[in-house]
Structure formats: C-alpha cells, structure tokens
Amino acid sequence: MLERCKESCGLCGDSPAIGADGTGSLDPRAIGNVVLNSGHAMPLVGFGTAGLGDMTATATKWALQAGYRLVDTAQAPEWYREDLVGEAIRAFLASGGATREELFITSKLHPRDHGAERAKAMLESSLTNLGVDYLDLFLLHYPACWGTLCGGVEPQGTWRDSWRALEELQRAGKVRSIGVSNFDVNELRELAEWARVEPAVVQRNSDIFSADKEARQLCESKRWQYEAYSSLGSQWLMRGHRENPVLTHADVKRIARKKGKSPAQVVLRWAIQHGQIVIPRSSNRARIAENLDVAGWTLGDDDMFALDALDGHPPFVQ
Template identity: 35%
Template sequence: MDLPLIGLGTFKARGESVKLAVRTALQQGIRHIDTASIYKNEEDIAAALKEQGVSRQDVFITSKVSPYEQGTGQATRACQQILQRLQTDYVDLMLVHWPGVARTDAASPHNAEMRWQTWQVLEQLQQQGKARAIGVSNYSASHLQELLTRAAVKPAVNQFELHPRRQEVALRQACAAAGVAVVAYASLGCGDLLQQPVVRQVAARTGKTEAQVLLRWALQQGCAVIPKSVHPQYIQQYSPQQLLSWQLADADVAALSALEDGHKYCWDASNIL
C-alpha cells in the first residue's frame, strides 16, 4: 500500500464547501482524500473528483464503516453503499471507524463481537479487490492487539488523534512493532494548538505557519497527516511542496514535544471493551 504522507480530511465538510476543498487539494498536489460513511459527503467528493478530471488511479481514497454499521450484514451493506456513493469500483483504504457499536454500553462484549465481524467483512472486501488495503481508526493498543491475534489480514493503518499535547507514544510503538502505519488526525488540536505560545514561537523562528509547524512535527514522528479545511488559503499550506521540503530542527521538535499533557480534543475509545 502506497499511503500518501499528506491527505485532506473532510469531517463535517459537505456540499459546495467540500467540493471546493477537494478541488483545491488536488490542484495543490494532495492525492489522498479521507472521508467516512458517517461524514455524509462521499457523493460530493465523487462529484469533485469527476469535475477535476483526475484519474482514479492517481488519487488515494479512504473511507470508513461507521459505528452504526458494525456487524456482518450491516458492514457488508455499508461497504457496498460507500463504493456506490464514491462512484468507484474500489477504495484504496477502508477502515473500521470506531471499536464500539453506536448506542451500546462501552463495557458490553457486543462491541468486540461486532468489530470482529466488521473486520472479517473488510478482509473479504480486500479479497474481492474492492479495497486495496484495510485498517482501523481510534483503536487503542488493546484493541489492536486483540485484532492482531485473530485477523487473517493485519490492519495496514491505525488512524487516531495525535498532536504535541497527546503523542500516544506507547500506541505508536505498538503500531510500529506490528507494521501498522499511523495516520494522525486532529493534528492542529481542533485549532487550539495554533494559539499555543510555543507553536507560535517555532513558527516565527522557522518562517512557517503554525499549522505547517504542527503538521511537520507529526510527519517527523513518522506519521501521515490528514489536515481538514474547507478554506483554499489553508489547504495551500498543506501541499506536499509546502510540507515535505524542509524539517524542524531537533530543538524545535523537543520544544513542541514538551507540550505533552495527554489532552484529548476528540472522542475517546479507550474505555470500550
């Protein structure tokens, strides 16, 4: 699997705004578009890809089976519908979006059974050529280990929240040991980290924007990134040309890493059994 280091996140982006975001990303050389069943924007993304005229083999598409679609029957239908909405015969990466089942108690054993059934559906999807790779999202180290002990196909990717305030060192080590690539989301701390004095100081020192500094930090941790924006002026900052042509000095990496305090901006799956 040739996973691009930089992608466009599309959470909460719909309609003309997500179409503009996708078009801008493609124009900036970004070739990974990250979506999900629960985002309800796959048809808009398909339209934007068609309008832009980029060959299917030249764009890497990720989608995800939602917590409302877990289990053999529902996940099978969900995968079919994802492909239909994206107007494609295959996705490059299909993920289990969440280790739990919607509206199910976190302590219920039903979660483990349903995510296992969902994973088996994804394995079949890959065997059928409808997903080039399969993976997970929001899996803790224990969720990952549970899957690795049973799966015929190990996950290619684990996508989870990662930024200087929550670096998930142990989870990243578990992924590395298993050969699972890490895709970081919420790299900007939902915008909050852009205001951090240390981030601003590093940005001023390097002549880069705060967002570029944070994304470069994640890249230097060995992670792929999928920053989300619907604003062309921000998406232009995320292009491979803008992010891959320079490096943070070790001192700047250390200064950013010193922000670690375990803070989570997004949902937490660690208590799901």
C-alpha cells in the same frame, strides 16, 4: 527519527508553485509516500473532509487541484458528505487532473453497520457514492457504537465480524488496504492476535498535547502505519477550549516565526517527522494549499524536543 522518515518517506521537493490565494499546485510526487504492509503506497499528507458540510465538494476540488492525492472521508453522515467527496473526485478524474490509480481514497464503516454482510453492503454504498470501483483504504470507524451515534440501531455484528468482511473485501480486490480507527491499545492488541490480515493503517487522534505515544509505538512495532486525525488541534475545541490551543501555543508560534512557516505547517511537520500520515481539513483555499506545503524542509532536533515536551500538558480551559 527524522532520518528514518527521510529515508522511508522520500521527503523532497522544491518550493511550491502555489499563489497566496491557494491557486496553483504542488507536484504530488514532492509530498512523499509510505509503503504500507499491504504493499500499496499511501501519501504522507491527505485532505480531511469531516465537518465541511455543503462546502465539501468545493473544498475537495481545491485540495485535488492543489496537489492532494489522499482524500479521507467516511460513511457517517453526522460528520461527512461522502457523496460530495465523490462529486469532486468524479469531476477531477473527468477533467484529466489525475488517474484513479494516482488517487488514494479512504472511507470508514459506521459502527451501526458492524456485521459481516452489512459491512460488505456498505462498502458497495461507498463505491457508489464515490464513483469508483475500489477503495484504497477501508477503516472500521469505531469498534462499537457510543452515545447516541447509532440512534438506537442494534448492529448485526461486532467489529470482529466486520474485520472478517474487510479481509474478504481485500481478497476480492474491492479494497486495497484495510485498517481501524479509534481502537484503543487493548483493542489493537486483540486485533493483532485475531486478524488473518493485519491492519495496514491505524487512524487515531494525535496532536502536540496528546501525542498518543503508546498506540504509536505499538503501530511501529507491528508495521501498521499510524495516521493522525485532528493534528491541527480541533479536538480541543470540543473539550471546552474557546480557541485552538495547538495553533496558538507560544512555542509553536516561535518555531513558526523562526522557520518562516505557519503554526499549522509546524505541527503537521512535527507529526510527519514522527512517522505519522496527516489529513488536515480546511474550508479555505489558501490554507488547504498551505497545509500541503510541508515537504522539502525539516524541524531540527531542538524544535522537535520542544514540541515533544508539550505532550500531556494542554493549557487549562479558560
């Protein structure tokens, strides 16, 4: 598994030129890429921007300066500020920090906007917010509305109509790769039978306690790249845990001490060695830099097995 990852992801790189305060930068080439089934390269580590609120532009700027080239956002105003991600990207491109080609920008269609024509119109709104003329990756955020997410709005179509629109947008060069998020295994199987263009990326929740093996295996068998969200465990806080059980687990802390790394770096490294792309989020400049520094070292089989054994065994909610 590690060998496969080393070969296909080209993990390499020397120690970072990053200060303890998170200033400075890592060479983005040291972070490694995967080549998607669309033929486009996607960085192994990206910056997640959910829940950053007014901090979004500043934190995204820090991430770009630290060497992140993949930025994950979405149209859903409930969690994301796509406009502020765009502000940071515009400023970084204008400062000569990178070219547009060097960045990998992901956004996601809100489920209230399912439907062929609506999906195409919403892609234009993302391009405007982000100040770019194409997206690297456009995902269907959810297969359908749930709870109060769509505020009583009846979507004009289903995820199948939106998928056809994404296929057209890709053909037109408006998006380079397309994919889905939060589709369950049955929905992924249906998509596989139904799609004219198969998804390049599937984004789902995965962490050491909830490793999402079945979906990951399906993705691997289809050559769909699996992208994990909330690898650092923040979903457990929404399930009633008072403190993050991923970053505080004794095995994670023990491995971190042994390797001279942080708990966050250990769980990100575990995910990468399982072939996942990761998109950690932080509002803290030093932690933003720390989360990128996960190449150039590896977890051995014993550490991987110890972390694998935690799947399905989250601590009890206190």
